[in-house]
Amino acid sequence: MSSPTDYLPPEWHDEERMRVLLGPMPLPHDAVARKARCTFWSAAIHHWCRVKLKFTFTFQECQRAFRRGTQNPLSLPGVLLHMNSLGEVIPVDQLPQGERSVESWAHWGYRVLVVTPFNYSWNKLKEALGVSNILETTLVNTLVLQEMCNKVYKICSGLNSKSAPLSLAELYNQVGESVGSVDNLYLIVETLANKGLAAVTVHSGTTYVKFTMPGDTDKPSITQVELAEKDLLCAQQQVEDSVTQLCEETANLRLEAKRALSSGSKPEALSMLKRKKRLEKSLTTQLGALENITSCIQQLQDTRINKQVLEAFRVGVEALRTAVSGDTSPDSVAETMDDVQQVLDECQDVSSVLAAGIKSPNTEEDEDILLSELNHLLEHEEGPQQVDQQYANENTDLHLPDVPKRSPLSSFNLSSEGTPEKFA
Known part of the structure; x- marks a missing residue:
C-alpha cells in the first residue's frame, strides 16, 4: 500500500x-x-x-x-x-x-x-x-x-x-x-x-x-445518426432493466399469493393476483417496445454498413476509372495486341534457333572416326571375355571332392589334441 x-x-x-x-x-x-x-x-x-x-x-x-x-x-x-x-x-x-x-x-x-x-x-x-x-x-x-x-x-x-x-x-x-x-x-x-x-x-x-483513429488526419465529428443510436441503446438498456424488474416482481407476487392462500387469506391472495395481472400487461407492453427499439437499432446498423459498402463501391469505381484512363480505343488495343504478337513470334524464332544447337562443318567425318574407335574398343573388351568363356567350357567335366563329414584322424583313434584315446 x-x-x-x-x-x-x-x-x-x-x-x-x-x-x-x-x-x-x-x-x-x-x-x-x-x-x-x-x-x-x-x-x-x-x-x-x-x-x-x-x-x-x-x-x-x-x-x-x-x-x-x-x-x-x-x-x-x-x-x-x-x-x-x-x-x-x-x-x-x-x-x-x-x-x-x-x-x-x-x-x-x-x-x-x-x-x-x-x-x-x-x-x-x-x-x-x-x-x-x-x-x-x-x-x-x-x-x-x-x-x-x-x-x-x-x-x-x-x-x-x-x-x-x-x-x-x-x-x-x-x-x-x-x-x-x-x-x-x-x-x-x-x-x-x-x-x-x-x-x-x-x-x-x-x-x-x-x-480519432490512429492514422486519421481529419478531425472527428459526431453525427446525429450516432447520437440517435446512442439514445436507442440507452433506451434499450433501460427497457431491459425494467423488464427484468417486472419479471422478478411478477414471480414474487405469485409466491405471495400462494402463501396468502395457504394461510387462509383468500382476499389478500386475490389482490396479489390482480397486481400480478397488471404487471403482466405492463410487461407485455415493454416487451413490444423492446422489440421495436431492437429493430430500429438493427436498421441503423444495417444502414451504416450499407453506407460503408457504397463508399467502397465509389472508391472502386474511381480506381477503375483511373486504371483505364488514357487511349483505350479499340484501334489502340488492336495495335497493341499486334505488337505483342510480333514480339512473341520473334521470341519463338530465337528459341527455335537456340534449341537447334551448333554443328561443326566436319560433323559426318567426325562421327565415322568416333564409330571406328568405338568398335576397336569393343573388340579389345570382348577378347578377354571370350578367352575366359572358352576356358570355362573346356573344364566343365572337372569335379571337386566332397567336403568330409568327420575328422580324418578318427581312423587312427586320435583325439582332437593328437593323443590316442586310450591314453587320454
Missing part, C-alpha cells in the same frame, strides 16, 4: 539539506543558487502531481503537501512564478479548451507573433514587480496534463476500434485509474479536442466524446 507522502523527494530526510531548501528564495544576483532551488522544487512539484494524479492545484495545496513539520517551503511562490514564466504551470482560465474554429492566416500570425510574446513578457514583468496574482488562482501543470492526454488517447484509440462516441461516464470507466477524477478527465477531453484529436458534444444532458 502506497504511503500518503510517497511523492516526497529523497532529500526530505536530510536535515541539513532541507534546512537550506525550505528557506527563502536566494537573491537575484545569486543566479546559481536560484537555479538550483527552482530545479529542485519544480521536479518535486511535477512528481507530486504525477503520483497524486492531479494536474490542477492551488498554491495553498502545494504548500500543505510540502510542509515539513511546522516549516513551510518559503521559496514556493518564486518557484511557481518561475514555472509560470516557462509555461510549465498556467492559470486554468488560460488553458486552451474545446474545439478550435477555423483560423485564418492573419489570426494565426496575430496569436503567434503578438499574443504569445506579450503574455510571456507580461508574466515576466509581474514576476519582477511582485504583483502577480498567480498564487490566488487554480494552476494547471501543463507537463503532467500532456502526459495524461497521451495516455488517455492511447488507451481510447486502442479500445474504441469502431470509432464510436462514448459518454463521459463510459470513458471514465475505461481510463479512471489513469486520470484520478471526472474533473480531470473533462479537462483532458477538452484539451484533446483543442488539438483536433477528439470531438466533444453535449446531447440530452450527456457529454459524448469521439476520438
Whole structure:
C-alpha cells in the first residue's frame, strides 16, 4: 500500500539539506543558487502531481503537501512564478479548451507573433514587480496534463476500434485509474479536442466524446445518426432493466399469493393476483417496445454498413476509372495486341534457333572416326571375355571332392589334441 507522502523527494530526510531548501528564495544576483532551488522544487512539484494524479492545484495545496513539520517551503511562490514564466504551470482560465474554429492566416500570425510574446513578457514583468496574482488562482501543470492526454488517447484509440462516441461516464470507466477524477478527465477531453484529436458534444444532458483513429488526419465529428443510436441503446438498456424488474416482481407476487392462500387469506391472495395481472400487461407492453427499439437499432446498423459498402463501391469505381484512363480505343488495343504478337513470334524464332544447337562443318567425318574407335574398343573388351568363356567350357567335366563329414584322424583313434584315446 502506497504511503500518503510517497511523492516526497529523497532529500526530505536530510536535515541539513532541507534546512537550506525550505528557506527563502536566494537573491537575484545569486543566479546559481536560484537555479538550483527552482530545479529542485519544480521536479518535486511535477512528481507530486504525477503520483497524486492531479494536474490542477492551488498554491495553498502545494504548500500543505510540502510542509515539513511546522516549516513551510518559503521559496514556493518564486518557484511557481518561475514555472509560470516557462509555461510549465498556467492559470486554468488560460488553458486552451474545446474545439478550435477555423483560423485564418492573419489570426494565426496575430496569436503567434503578438499574443504569445506579450503574455510571456507580461508574466515576466509581474514576476519582477511582485504583483502577480498567480498564487490566488487554480494552476494547471501543463507537463503532467500532456502526459495524461497521451495516455488517455492511447488507451481510447486502442479500445474504441469502431470509432464510436462514448459518454463521459463510459470513458471514465475505461481510463479512471489513469486520470484520478471526472474533473480531470473533462479537462483532458477538452484539451484533446483543442488539438483536433477528439470531438466533444453535449446531447440530452450527456457529454459524448469521439476520438480519432490512429492514422486519421481529419478531425472527428459526431453525427446525429450516432447520437440517435446512442439514445436507442440507452433506451434499450433501460427497457431491459425494467423488464427484468417486472419479471422478478411478477414471480414474487405469485409466491405471495400462494402463501396468502395457504394461510387462509383468500382476499389478500386475490389482490396479489390482480397486481400480478397488471404487471403482466405492463410487461407485455415493454416487451413490444423492446422489440421495436431492437429493430430500429438493427436498421441503423444495417444502414451504416450499407453506407460503408457504397463508399467502397465509389472508391472502386474511381480506381477503375483511373486504371483505364488514357487511349483505350479499340484501334489502340488492336495495335497493341499486334505488337505483342510480333514480339512473341520473334521470341519463338530465337528459341527455335537456340534449341537447334551448333554443328561443326566436319560433323559426318567426325562421327565415322568416333564409330571406328568405338568398335576397336569393343573388340579389345570382348577378347578377354571370350578367352575366359572358352576356358570355362573346356573344364566343365572337372569335379571337386566332397567336403568330409568327420575328422580324418578318427581312423587312427586320435583325439582332437593328437593323443590316442586310450591314453587320454
